Amino acid sequence: MTRIVYVNGDYLPEDAARVSVFDRGFLFADAVYEVTSVLGGRLIDFDGHAARLERSLGELGMPMPMPRDSLLAVHRDLVARNSIEDGLIYLQVTRGAADRDFAYPDADTPQTVVLFTQAKPGLADTPAAREGIRVVSLPDLRWGRRDIKTVQLLYPSMAKMEARARGADDAWMIEDGAVTEGTSNNAYIVKDGRIVTRGLGHEILSGITRAAVLRLAREAQMQIEERPFTLDEARAADEAFVTSASAFVLPVIEIDGAAVGGGTPGPVARRLREIYIDESRRAAL
Known part of the structure; x- marks a missing residue:
């Protein structure tokens, strides 16, 4: 089965997913991430990860890319679309794509939001x-x-x-x-x-x-x-x-x-x- 990933509002086959070469996550590591575990098809500690994501973004002067309930819906969608029973969901938010400059781009530059799953059968018994x-x-x-x-x-x-x-x-x-x-x-x-x-x-x-x-x-x-x-x-x-x-x-x-x-x-x-x-x-x- 082809893995489905989330990129900037779209659900795509992983081989069709693209991020700009000018993305600041790629050029400057100007990005934050979270990893949420899945056990039995359900999310572990999601609220804690969402809260820490918001804090990390705030420390870098970036807003949350979407409301928390929307973020939860994306996580659940990816679990369902990829039939994840036990595994992980990786989330990354960057400051977006802009011409390379150490100074931050304009505040209205769209953020890059990427999520993907990793199946880990037997995650709780390794x-x-x-x-x-x-x-x-x-x-x-x-x-x-x-x-x-x-x-x-x-x-x-x-x-x-x-x-x-x-x-x-x-x-x-x-x-x-x-x-x-x-x-x-x-x-x-x-x-x-x-x-x-x-x-x-x-x-x-x-x-x-x-x-x-x-x-x-x-x-x-x-x-x-x-x-x-x-x-x-x-x-x-x-x-x-x-x-x-x-x-x-x-x-x-x-x-x-x-x-x-x-x-x-x-x-x-x-x-x-x-x-x-x-x-x-x-x-x-």
């Missing part, structure tokens, strides 16, 4: 969730506004490839001696029953899954500390894990070749993944 992942540490060389979900992802991509070259699955990035986050996820450790994760700020993305997992952890009477933690703390932790919209909760079983805890997924990460997926299925749109 080998990584059962076995855990391995990470390596790398310096965080990204720009200073990581709280804006822009498409300028070259360094995270380079870090992911460096991790794979070292035989690991992902990288945790280090700045001023502390872990910021993974290449596409928020990072956590567990020590003496307490979950530790960096607090929100310009240094990390305000993860939608992060917010949901921390809320569910508090409801389950788990203790949480929102503060920076060092690589040494991570190596000495009882458990470690990451969260993201596409991976939910994944245990981290190794950092820089050294086992975390017993080198197997720990009970806190396993429990949080279970309750997050259960709650997400219940509240999905």
Whole structure:
């Protein structure tokens, strides 16, 4: 079946979709994006993603391209048109196409809005969730506004490839001696029953899954500390894990070749993944 994508108001076969070579997303990474998971044909955390999209656009001086209910309708349309049971919907909004200039184009320049789906059968039951992942540490060389979900992802991509070259699955990035986050996820450790994760700020993305997992952890009477933690703390932790919209909760079983805890997924990460997926299925749109 040919995948159907959404481009600027039209639903098109993917091989017929076109974006201008003058688009500022292509020329300047002048764009933001969101990724929403689909489980059982329904959208996970859509309202959170829509709210973060609006914030990211606002930080770059761009408006929402359409009302939230219209955006929801497009997401649902794409799920239906592509028969997505489990998978992802990628959304990207750019400042639009204009002659190349570092200055922004006129405010009435039409934005570019693109959405497409990715089928991911068995998204909620992956080998990584059962076995855990391995990470390596790398310096965080990204720009200073990581709280804006822009498409300028070259360094995270380079870090992911460096991790794979070292035989690991992902990288945790280090700045001023502390872990910021993974290449596409928020990072956590567990020590003496307490979950530790960096607090929100310009240094990390305000993860939608992060917010949901921390809320569910508090409801389950788990203790949480929102503060920076060092690589040494991570190596000495009882458990470690990451969260993201596409991976939910994944245990981290190794950092820089050294086992975390017993080198197997720990009970806190396993429990949080279970309750997050259960709650997400219940509240999905």
